[in-house]
Amino acid sequence: MSKKDILVIDDNEIVLKSCKRILESENYSVTICSSATEGIEIIKKHKYDLIILDIVMPGCNGLTLSGKIKDDHPGTRVLIISGYMEPKPFSEIIKEEKMNFLSKPFTPEELLTAVSEIITAMPTNKGIN
Amino acid sequence: MNHNIRLYLIASLLGMTVMVGGISLFFGTYLINKAVISEAKNRICFDLNTALEMYSNVEKQINSCLSLTALEQGWGDCISNDNTQKMKNRLTDLAQILNLDFSGFVKNDRTTLCRQSRNTPNTPGSLINPVALLALESKSTVSGTFVLSHEEIKAEDPELAEFMKIKLINRSDDETQGLTEEMSCMIIAAAVPIYEDNLFLGVIYGGIVLNKSTEIVDRVRKTVFQNETFKGQNIGTVTIFLKNLRISTNVLTKEGVRAVGTQISEEVGRKVLIEGGSWIDRAFVVDDWNITAYKPIKDYHGSIEGVLSVGVIESKYLDFKRNTLLVFIAITAAGIIIAAVLGYVLSIFVLHPVYELIKISKKVSSGDLYPKMGKISKGEMGILQKTFMEMIVTLREQNIHQKEESEKRLIISEKQASVGRLAAGVAHEINNPLTGVLTFTHMLLRRKDLDSEMRSDLETIAKATDRVKVIVKGLLNFSRQIKLKPELSDINKEIKETINLIENQALVKRVFLCFDPGADIQKRTLDRSQFQSVIMNILINAIDATDPGGNITISTRYNLKTQNGKHREIEIIITDSGCGISPEQLDRLFDPFFTTKDVGKGTGLGLSVSLGIIEHHGGTISVKSQIGKGSSFIIHLPLDKKNE
Structure with a gap:
């Protein structure tokens, strides 16, 4: 199993740092990015297996970006993280779109479990490549 | 639209005045008409009676004077001595007193001894005076109205007989018969027998001719109408008719001469001359409408020979009627003008507070709840104004109350929302650093080289952080709980x-x-x-x-x-x-x-x-x-x- 490429987009530095530290400890290749606009540029250049997204960010909200990723990169999976489950429609959208979601704050185990569940569920041919 | 009430007020006042004025004018006209005409008729009736009384007085006067003369001594001597001069002197005195047209003495053998008249004094004639003849036959006093033929009057005074002929005017029916003149005469006369020592000597007689006479009619007019004039015309007229012919009158023709020779109207003639009744009504006399009264004149024998009439010109009463009506109309017109002015002034007084109220209502409806109310009127309007102001005060209180309520409601809502927002914001802000703390504590705990004390400390941090996590979740749940309904x-x-x-x-x-x-x-x-x-x-x-x-x-x-x-x-x-x-x-x-x-x-x-x-x-x-x-x-x- 090759190293999986994960991109984390969050406007909070501590969250970025935490995710990088946790995921790298389990041998994932982790790129971090502090804004949605920057993230969009990065996605264009490199193909990621998983993108971890915060919902509330300046400039662009995570859900819009998630939709865009889904359209442009069908093979890439998205995990939404947020400490702010309001407004309500957000959670409704997440439920209806069957998005992967993890609420902040999380422990390293919770993040790793969520990530590994998504990776395992990915088609195997993707994994071989 | 705003002036409707004012118009109604003025219109109703005007309407009232016009109605009252109109009704009083209508009934006034009716009543005046009735009163004036009936008053005129009453008066004319009264006047006619006076005229009749005066007419019969003339007869009585002649009668009395002749009787006194008959009582004088010496008539027998005159006859026996054939002293006609003495008789004549006596008759002349009598004629002067009574203004007689003719007089005479007829002896008991039916010879007229003496005649006396204005023009041909002492003219002996063969024809005996018919009045004297009546007295001779009855040997008693005879007096009254008589109609003498031309021949009979000619016997008294040929010149007088000529003078008394009356030329007929506009008498179409008689013209066809070739008659153009009335020859007979109407007279008032009396004849008194003379006795001396119980011996019947004869009769003295005397009379006045009414044809063309002015004396009686003018005297009656002077007495009854006191020569009252209207527009230069005598208001009253008196006429004596012989049958239907005016023989003595002060009615004037268009030319201004006495209308002797004109006739009575057919209708009046029938009523008075034929039926013997009296007539009191309007009548067209010569060329003017008069209010007239007619009564028949009976001669000595009791047959209707003539008519006595008095009349008042109608235009005097019409003028009075018109003047009265003009006064009525003027009063009504003045009433209308006063009503219009009064209505206008009244409407200003009454409606001023109404317009004020309208102005204030407009202010209130446009949101000004502190309008200035002018002077409070008396009566109902004042009550309305006071009530209106009370209403505004209530509205004001309600408004304040409502405002307070809505503000209160807003504040509560805002507070709730603020708390929720605050909780959510705090949770969001805390969650990020909390993620860091949790991450690194757990990563540190993964290390194998930790001594037990350090591990125990880290576990305490991890536990405390978990506790914070629970608290934040609780805070979020709380904010979620109060959020949406x-x-x-x-x-x-x-x-x-x-x-x-x-x-x-x-x-x-x-x-x-x-x-x-x-x-x-x-x-x-x-x-x-x-x-x-x-x-x-x-x-x-x-x-x-x-x-x-x-x-x-x-x-x-x-x-x-x-x-x-x-x-x-x-x-x-x-x-x-x-x-x-x-x-x-x-x-x-x-x-x-x-x-x-x-x-x-x-x-x-x-x-x-x-x-x-x-x-x-x-x-x-x-x-x-x-x-x-x-x-x-x-x-x-x-x-x-x-x-x-």
Whole structure:
């Protein structure tokens, strides 16, 4: 199993740092990015297996970006993280779109479990490549 | 429209006056007509009686004087001595006293010894005077009215007989018979027998001729009408008819001469001459309408030979009638003018407070709850004014109460929203660092080289952090709990209710609220109370920013930039004509605790909380503004999924 490429987009530095530290400890290749606009540029250049997204960010909200990723990169999976489950429609959208979601704050185990569940569920041919 | 009452008032007063004036004029005319005519008739009737009395007095006077003369001594001597001169002297004295036209002495052997008249004194004639003859035959006094033939009067005085002929005027029926003159004469005469030593000597007689006589008619007029004139004309006339012919009168023809020779009207003639009745009515006399009275004159034998009539010219009464009517009309006209003026003045007095009230009502309806009421009138109007002012006071209190209520409601809503917003914000802010603390504590705990004390310390940190995590979750749950009470709501209805709450506040400032609800706006799940607090919040800001006389319009519509031809969004647009918001303020508009209002007037949380609420409903608020021109707040609300 090759190293999986994960991109984390969050406007909070501590969250970025935490995710990088946790995921790298389990041998994932982790790129971090502090804004949605920057993230969009990065996605264009490199193909990621998983993108971890915060919902509330300046400039662009995570859900819009998630939709865009889904359209442009069908093979890439998205995990939404947020400490702010309001407004309500957000959670409704997440439920209806069957998005992967993890609420902040999380422990390293919770993040790793969520990530590994998504990776395992990915088609195997993707994994071989 | 406002002057209707005034017009009605004037019109009704005028109507009343015209009605009363008209009725009194109508009945007045009727009554005057009746009174004047009947008064005239009464008077003429009375006058006629006076005239008749005077007529018969003439006869009595002749009778009395002749009787006295007959009693004088010496008649026998005169006869026996054939002293006609003495007789003549006696008769001349008598004629002078009585103004007799003729007189004479007839002896008991039917010879006329002496005749005396104005023109041919002492003319002996063969024909015996018929009056004297009557006295001779009856040997007693005879007196009355007689009609003498031309021959009979000629025997007395040929010249007089000629003079007494009357030329007929306009007598068409007689003209055909070739008659143009009336030859016979009407006279008042008496004959008295003379006795001496119980011996019947003869008769003295005397009389006056009525044909062409002016004496009796003018004396009657002078006595009865006192020569009263009207427009240069004698008002009264007196006439003596022989049969139907005027023989003695002071009625004048058009030419101004006495109308001797004219006839009585056919109708009157029939009534008086044939039926022997009297006539009192209008009659056309010669060439004027008169009010007249006629009575027959009977001769000595009791047959109707003539008519005595008096008349008053009608125009005198007509003139009086017209003058009275003119006075009536003048009074009515004056009444109408007074009524119009009075109505106008009255309407000003009565309606002034009404117009004042209208003015004040307009002020109140345009939001001025502190209008100035002028002087309070007396009576019902005063009660109305007082009641109106009480109503305004109640309205004012209600308005204040309503305002307080709506403010209270807003504050509660704002407080709730603020607490929720605060809790959510705090949770969000804490969650990020908490993630770091949790991550690194757990990563550290993974290390194998930790001594037990350090591990124990780290585990304490981990436990404490977990505890914080639970607390934050609880805080979030709390904020979620107080947040939304979603109900399927009609957005237009919610906005209308909010406007109702705040309308008075706007009117007080003379800012006009105009709601233009979009058609067919779908229902949507909303927390009604919070949604209303958002609308109210934005409206209060708009009212505060707008000067008196300005407008605020609220409209709802679907966003035209739809996706796939479907309405994805409802827009609520609140536009004011206020002072506008500078670009720097616009950036910080939704920041908590940002306010441009004076200390104590705004919390600075309103718009922040409003945005929070709208965001909780999945929407957002955008603002467009131009300094000095006004601002537009647009609330974008996505439709419920199932409605899309």
